[in-house]
Amino acid sequence: MTRVVVLGAGVSGHTAALYLKKKLGRAHEVVVVSPNSKWNWIPSNIWVGVGRMSATKVVFPLAPIYRRTGIDFRQAKAVGILPEGDADDPRGAVDVVSTAPGTVGRTERIRYDYLINATGPKLNFAATPGLGPDGGFTASVCTPGHAVDAAGRLAATIEKLKAGIRQTLVIGVGHGSCTCEGAAFEYAFNVEHELRAAGVRDRADVLYLSNEHELGDFGVGGMTFSTRDGQVTSEKWMASLFRERGIRAIVQAAPTEIDADTITYRQIDGSTSTQHYDFAMLLPPFGGVGLTATDRAGVDITSKIFAPSGFMRVDADYRPRPFEEWTAADWPRTYQNPEYGNIFGVGIAFAPPHQISRPYATPDGLAIAAAPPRTGMPSGAMGKVVALTIADMILTGATVPTRSASMSEMAAACIASTGTGLFRGTAAAMAMSPIVPDYSKFPSTGRNAKETTGDIGLAAHWVKRMLHTAFIYKAKALPFWWLIPE
Numbered sequence: 001m002t003r004v005v006v007l008g009a010g011v012s013g014h015t016a017a018l019y020l021k022k023k024l025g026r027a028h029e030v031v032v033v034s035p036n037s038k039w040n041w042i043p044s045n046i047w048v049g050v051g052r053m054s055a056t057k058v059v060f061p062l063a064p065i066y067r068r069t070g071i072d073f074r075q076a077k078a079v080g081i082l083p084e085g086d087a088d089d090p091r092g093a094v095d096v097v098s099t100a101p102g103t104v105g106r107t108e109r110i111r112y113d114y115l116i117n118a119t120g121p122k123l124n125f126a127a128t129p130g131l132g133p134d135g136g137f138t139a140s141v142c143t144p145g146h147a148v149d150a151a152g153r154l155a156a157t158i159e160k161l162k163a164g165i166r167q168t169l170v171i172g173v174g175h176g177s178c179t180c181e182g183a184a185f186e187y188a189f190n191v192e193h194e195l196r197a198a199g200v201r202d203r204a205d206v207l208y209l210s211n212e213h214e215l216g217d218f219g220v221g222g223m224t225f226s227t228r229d230g231q232v233t234s235e236k237w238m239a240s241l242f243r244e245r246g247i248r249a250i251v252q253a254a255p256t257e258i259d260a261d262t263i264t265y266r267q268i269d270g271s272t273s274t275q276h277y278d279f280a281m282l283l284p285p286f287g288g289v290g291l292t293a294t295d296r297a298g299v300d301i302t303s304k305i306f307a308p309s310g311f312m313r314v315d316a317d318y319r320p321r322p323f324e325e326w327t328a329a330d331w332p333r334t335y336q337n338p339e340y341g342n343i344f345g346v347g348i349a350f351a352p353p354h355q356i357s358r359p360y361a362t363p364d365g366l367a368i369a370a371a372p373p374r375t376g377m378p379s380g381a382m383g384k385v386v387a388l389t390i391a392d393m394i395l396t397g398a399t400v401p402t403r404s405a406s407m408s409e410m411a412a413a414c415i416a417s418t419g420t421g422l423f424r425g426t427a428a429a430m431a432m433s434p435i436v437p438d439y440s441k442f443p444s445t446g447r448n449a450k451e452t453t454g455d456i457g458l459a460a461h462w463v464k465r466m467l468h469t470a471f472i473y474k475a476k477a478l479p480f481w482w483l484i485p486e
């Protein structure tokens with residue numbers, strides 16, 4: 001019996017585990033290790049964060065799903081990988097620490113034949129002093145708990161506005177190297193929508209603070225959309241949305257320090273500025289979750305398997321080169337670790353080979369560069385192809401990966417909510433193909449002009465709401481779940 005261990009039960013890990021079990025049946029073991037007992041549909045945390053959805057609607061317990069599907073679930077946190085095993089057993093192993101009630105802190109060494117690292121990001125609030133809700137001053141919507149806290153702070157701000165007290169709300173990123181600007185954009189527009197709904201918009205200043213070089217960059221170097229009115233850049237499209245909603249944007253910015261009511265930030269011209277706030281939601285930068293790796297002799301080989309960021313090295317071209325020399329072909333296709341062929345890294349956990357957006361820095365070298373996003377759609381697709389590759393290796397004896405899903409070939413759709421409500425909601429629907437621009441195939445913009453589109457309206461909000469229901473249905477492994485695409 002072969003054992004596949006999946007670290008992480010988020011979008012990519014949970015998808016991988018479900019496909020593995022579907023393919024492998026009872027003949028082989030699938031073990032999922034994840035510290036949280038619940039699955040979270042993270043995109044809908046935005047609606048929890050404005051008080052329009054309860055946290056219970058974006059989570060469900062994993063154990064019953066895994067019991068029903070025959071997946072062995074360990075509520076635990078992985079801390080170290082032993083790709084060559086130890087003196088007792090040459091199979092690979094992973095050291096985990098239990099987070100389950102009753103056994104918290106208990107350690108276990110789990111052997112594997114194949115390992116998928118889908119541990120997502122470490123939310124690195126410590127990167128900027130004063131950032132984050134736990135020990136800092138700003139709100140976050142990265143977890144359901146953070147989003148509930150953000151909703152409470154927003155409600156208190158709206159109460160002050162109702163009492164006639166002007167308020168400044170700052171939404172964006174909390175560090176120069178952040179990714180996920182799309183989520184900050186969504187939250188800014190949802191907050192603005194709520195302020196209007198509460199009848200207090202005229203007393204509120206809403207600011208968007210971002211490390212993007214220009215609006216609409218989103219860490220993918222921006223997009224050129226085909227719209228009903230012809231081609232338009234995402235920068236122009238976003239600038240018009242921001243103008244329409246009266247949201248002031250500060251871009252090319254890296255927050256460096258935050259206190260109870262002031263954000264200090266630097267910009268790429270080298271200047272330092274301060275911004276007062278009454279309410280702030282700033283996303284943290286992401287890093288790897290800090291797994292270590294050790295060889296059979298007990299020697300630390302973490303740097304062989306993981307990049308300095310903590311993300312896992314996979315089949316990408318990591319050779320350092322100037323930005324102009326990076327190509328779409330540098331991006332990974334199979335997510336296999338080059339050192340150990342039975343280890344794969346998917347979703348946010350794999351190390352991107354380079355920036356997609358041109359990286360900028362202040363004259364004295366402070367990086368202000370939107371990092372490449374790995375959104376839900378590609379994360380799910382990677383989880384699926386790696387699961388199918390491993391199933392092929394186990395069931396047909398394949399010795400090399402049989403499937404691929406490169407972000408430089410994959411299209412992605414992103415529907416960014418700009419306000420919720422059955423009849424008054426809106427969303428910006430953006431599609432790009434491919435995610436990483438490929439100038440060898442599409443010399444002018446790097447992307448297929450017909451398949452890179454942008455549209456905004458109520459219909460897109462309905463699609464976003466339907467996706468919430470569809471993805472939770474799929475994640476619950478309800479009948480025919482595999483028919484719902486990633």
Ligand SMILES: Cc1cc2nc3c(=O)[nH]c(=O)nc-3n(C[C@H](O)[C@H](O)[C@H](O)COP(=O)(O)OP(=O)(O)OC[C@H]3O[C@@H](n4cnc5c(N)ncnc54)[C@H](O)[C@@H]3O)c2cc1C
Nearest residue numbers: 008009010011012042043078119120183347348374375376
């Ligand atoms: C506020 C917000 C809104 C977003 N909105 C959108 C959106 O609208 N559309 C979109 O496409 N994407 C969106 N994203 C991005 C999307 O959430 C990610 O692309 C997706 O979650 C990545 O999947 P993942 O499996 O790599 O990581 P995650 O989903 O974060 O899963 C990681 C898993 O690993 C577990 N884990 C962590 N450490 C360990 C450890 N040491 N050992 C074992 N397990 C561990 C975690 O508990 C979790 O289960 C949003 C992100 C945020 C923060």
